[in-house]
Amino acid sequence: xxxxxxxKTSSTQWIISISLMLLFVLLIGNWAEASALGLAxxxxxxxxxxxxxxxxxxxxxxxxxxxxxxxSEIDNRIVKIRPMSTPVDQISRYKGARKAGSMIVDYYSVxxxxxxxxxxxxYTEPEAGAATANNRRAKLDTNNNDLFEISDxxxxxxxxxxxxxxxxxxxxxxxxxxxxxxxxxxxxxVNVANGKTIGSIEDCVPTIPAGACLIRMGRAAAExxxxxxxxxxxxxxxxxxxxxxxMQIEQSTLxxxxxxxxxxxxxxxxxxAIYDMxxxxxxxxxxxxxxxxxxxxxxxxxxxxxxxxxxAGKQYEYDPSVGFTQNDLVDMMQMSFTGNxxxxxxxxxxxxxFIGRINKIETVKIxxxxxxxxxxxxxxxxxxxxxxxxxxxxxxxFDDCGMSDYGFIFDPEYIQKxxxxxxxxxxxxxxxxxxxxxxxLVLTEASCLTLRYPTAHMRIVxxxx
Numbered sequence: 064x065x066x067x068x069x070x071k072t073s074s075t076q077w078i079i080s081i082s083l084m085l086l087f088v089l090l091i092g093n094w095a096e097a098s099a100l101g102l103a104x105x106x107x108x109x110x111x112x113x114x115x116x117x118x119x120x121x122x123x124x125x126x127x128x129x130x131x132x133x134x135s136e137i138d139n140r141i142v143k144i145r146p147m148s149t150p151v152d153q154i155s156r157y158k159g160a161r162k163a164g165s166m167i168v169d170y171y172s173v174x175x176x177x178x179x180x181x182x183x184x185x186y187t188e189p190e191a192g193a194a195t196a197n198n199r200r201a202k203l204d205t206n207n208n209d210l211f212e213i214s215d216x217x218x219x220x221x222x223x224x225x226x227x228x229x230x231x232x233x234x235x236x237x238x239x240x241x242x243x244x245x246x247x248x249x250x251x252x253v254n255v256a257n258g259k260t261i262g263s264i265e266d267c268v269p270t271i272p273a274g275a276c277l278i279r280m281g282r283a284a285a286e287x288x289x290x291x292x293x294x295x296x297x298x299x300x301x302x303x304x305x306x307x308x309x310m311q312i313e314q315s316t317l318x319x320x321x322x323x324x325x326x327x328x329x330x331x332x333x334x335x336a337i338y339d340m341x342x343x344x345x346x347x348x349x350x351x352x353x354x355x356x357x358x359x360x361x362x363x364x365x366x367x368x369x370x371x372x373x374x375a376g377k378q379y380e381y382d383p384s385v386g387f388t389q390n391d392l393v394d395m396m397q398m399s400f401t402g403n404x405x406x407x408x409x410x411x412x413x414x415x416x417f418i419g420r421i422n423k424i425e426t427v428k429i430x431x432x433x434x435x436x437x438x439x440x441x442x443x444x445x446x447x448x449x450x451x452x453x454x455x456x457x458x459x460x461f462d463d464c465g466m467s468d469y470g471f472i473f474d475p476e477y478i479q480k481x482x483x484x485x486x487x488x489x490x491x492x493x494x495x496x497x498x499x500x501x502x503x504l505v506l507t508e509a510s511c512l513t514l515r516y517p518t519a520h521m522r523i524v525x526x527x528x
Contacts, residue, residue: 148338149345150412150441150456151371154475155512157439160482163510166305166366168481170513178279178402180207185273194261200242201253201268205277208249215241216283217253220276222269229260229267237269240283303511304353305483306368310340313493313503333504340506345460348512349471368511371478372471376517380526383468387420393448395472398521400451405474405519407451410443413470413523414461421446421455439475470523477515484509 184204189195211217219237226233239253258266312332353369379395381387400407413421434445436454443454453472461469484507491503514520 148459149341150410150439150458151348151473151478151512152341152345153441154410154439155348155478155480158475158478158480160480160485160510163305163481163483166483166509168303168305168511168513170301170303170479170481170515177207177210180205180210180277182206182271182273182275182277186268186271188259188261188267188270191262194264194267196264198261198264198267199254199258201239201255201271202245202250203239203253203271203277204248204250208244208251210277210279211241211244211251212282213241213243214282214284215251216256216280217241217251218278218280219271220278222271222275224255224257225259225269226257229258229265233257237271238280239268301374301513302353303369303481303513304355304366305481305509305511306347306351306366307484307507307509308340308344308347310336310506311491311503312336312506313499313501337506342460344508345458346464349460350464371473371512371514371520372522374514374517375471375473375520375522377521379521379523381523383416383420383525387417387424389424392421392424392446393450395523396446396448396450396453399453399472402518405516406476409451409453409472409474409519411446411453411455411470411472412458412461414467415457415459416467417461417470417523417525418455418457468525472521472523473514474516474519477519479513479515480510481513482508482510486510 182203183206186201186203189198205211217239219239222237224233224235224237225231235257237258238256240256241251241253243252244250245252253268255266255268259269261267314332347368347370349370350372351368351370352373354367356365356367357363358365377398379398381391381395399409434447436443436445438454441456443456446453446455461467486506486508489505489507491505493499493501493503
């Protein structure tokens with residue numbers, strides 16, 4: 064029985080060996096025949112690789128048999144191509160893009176609770192002989208009663224309080240304490256911290272005129288208080304579309320091999336095309352309007368992305384007929400950096416006329432504008448004030464769009480790029496397809512920009528009376 068099994072095993076091994084030898088001879092024969100004819104042969108390896116025989120290894124052969132081996136350098140080069148001309152695109156690329164799983168990007172903006180409002184109706188203190196203990200409390204009719212909660216303290220800007228005697232006016236503004244709210248109107252009912260003595264009644268709430276600024280300060284709890292008014296912040300949903308940006312570079316074979324007076328090859332054309340593509344993207348990222356356009360020829364919808372110009376939450380206006388003074392510059396920076404306005408370092412871009420007006424301002428100690436700094440591969444002029452610091456750059460996009468007197472301040476920390484299709488290239492084999500005898504490369508990106516915290520960004524608009 065064992066002898067019979069051994070014979071069967073030996074017979075099987077002999078058949079396998081003969082088969083492998085025949086396969087090897089066949090491969091060698093094909094290789095020899097191809098080599099004799101001067102033809103290249105791609106031989107499968109022992110596992111998953113491929114071997115090229117009969118000719119040098121070229122990039123075209125590599126792309127054909129291992130298309131992912133050669134890495135495109137466009138992503139790394141793109142931020143080095145004329146970055147000063149496209150500051151918004153440049154900064155967004157340096158910060159990196161978030162992956163968008165769809166051509167429609169839903170994002171959320173979170174705002175903070177307002178800190179101030181004004182008196183809608185004046186509160187008038189009583190006459191000296193008419194004051195009672197009830198005048199130690201007052202109901203305030205404000206333009207935003209929802210701003211205040213129980214235990215909030217309020218600073219009444221411009222209305223002075225009183226010293227401890229209740230008679231001598233104080234240098235400090237009036238401070239109020241919200242002890243409850245009206246159940247019907249929501250108006251805050253307040254006590255006073257530095258009140259006035261009226262007649263024989265101490266700590267009365269003095270007159271607060273209409274229009275007086277009420278600033279919400281910190282809450283003050285009693286010793287036994289465990290809870291306080293709740294505070295919740297809900298983000299607001301916004302939406303933008305990713306737009307598909309494309310550029311094609313192409314040259315014929317005869318153009319490629321022709322003698323040229325200067326060196327001008329496909330890489331030079333590629334760089335020029337990338338610059339033109341980025342310049343167009345910069346205009347779209349700034350001033351584009353979010354919309355879906357129906358292409359009647361292609362019978363398909365085309366996404367247009369919305370620009371960050373329209374997403375900004377603030378707007379500063381100036382009169383160009385009277386110039387742009389240092390006071391205008393300080394006021395502009397004050398509006399940009401105050402009122403829940405993000406970081407203390409922002410970027411200011413604008414047209415040639417607007418940047419020219421800023422350059423004509425004489426700087427003093429309060430505002431300094433003679434420093435240069437390099438960030439994100441861009442050379443900025445720096446303006447510093449007590450409110451914050453601006454990185455200033457002329458943007459030719461504003462001039463191209465007829466907005467040379469306009470400017471835009473944005474917080475680079477709160478600008479976000481979304482990419483559904485990252486920037487990349489695809490070689491088109493038009494020869495093989497029988498279309499044209501030329502080399503072609505298509506550049507593609509599907510992306511959009513969004514602004515978080517809209518009040519951290521500001522438009523600067525000229526207004527003529």
